[in-house]
Amino acid sequence: QVQLVESGGGLVQAGDSLRLSCAASGRTFSSYSMGWFRQAPGKEREFVAAISWSGLGTDYADSVKGRFTVSRDNAKNTVYLQMNSLKPEDTAVYYCAGRGTYYGGLYYSDSEYNFWGQGTQVTVSS
Numbered sequence: 001q002v003q004l005v006e007s008g009g010g011l012v013q014a015g016d017s018l019r020l021s022c023a024a025s026g027r028t029f030s031s032y033s034m035g036w037f038r039q040a041p042g043k044e045r046e047f048v049a050a051i052s053w054s055g056l057g058t059d060y061a062d063s064v065k066g067r068f069t070v071s072r073d074n075a076k077n078t079v080y081l082q083m084n085s086l087k088p089e090d091t092a093v094y095y096c097a098g099r100g101t102y103y104g105g106l107y108y109s110d111s112e113y114n115f116w117g118q119g120t121q122v123t124v125s126s
Helices: none
Strands: 004-007 010-013 018-024 032-039 046-051 058-060 068-073 078-083 092-102 120-125
Touching: 004 092, 018 032, 018 092, 018 120, 032 068, 032 078, 046 068, 046 078, 058 068
Parallel strands: 010 120
Antiparallel strands: 004 018, 018 078, 032 046, 032 092, 046 058, 068 078, 092 120
């Protein structure tokens, strides 16, 4: 079983940056594809970014493309989400997710992920 713990959320102003971290337990983290999702109040959870097990493959939702960057450090069992040029519409709880199959690619649906963190709140004021 893999446990995921997000950190790095907070209250920022529009145009600011934040870096979210997701620390994973378990020796097999480096073999898993990872993803970031978010859920705003009153809305469904939505895909934000995905990264393959190797880190060589990444993809993003159109709404964050060019502003957010997903990366991973397998030696530290951590995946990151660098968020630049934040907008009020980025306000949400951000979740880290892991897919428990080995050496996978990119996955976009929350139903494709097996492990979830508890979420971290990101609030962007205008």
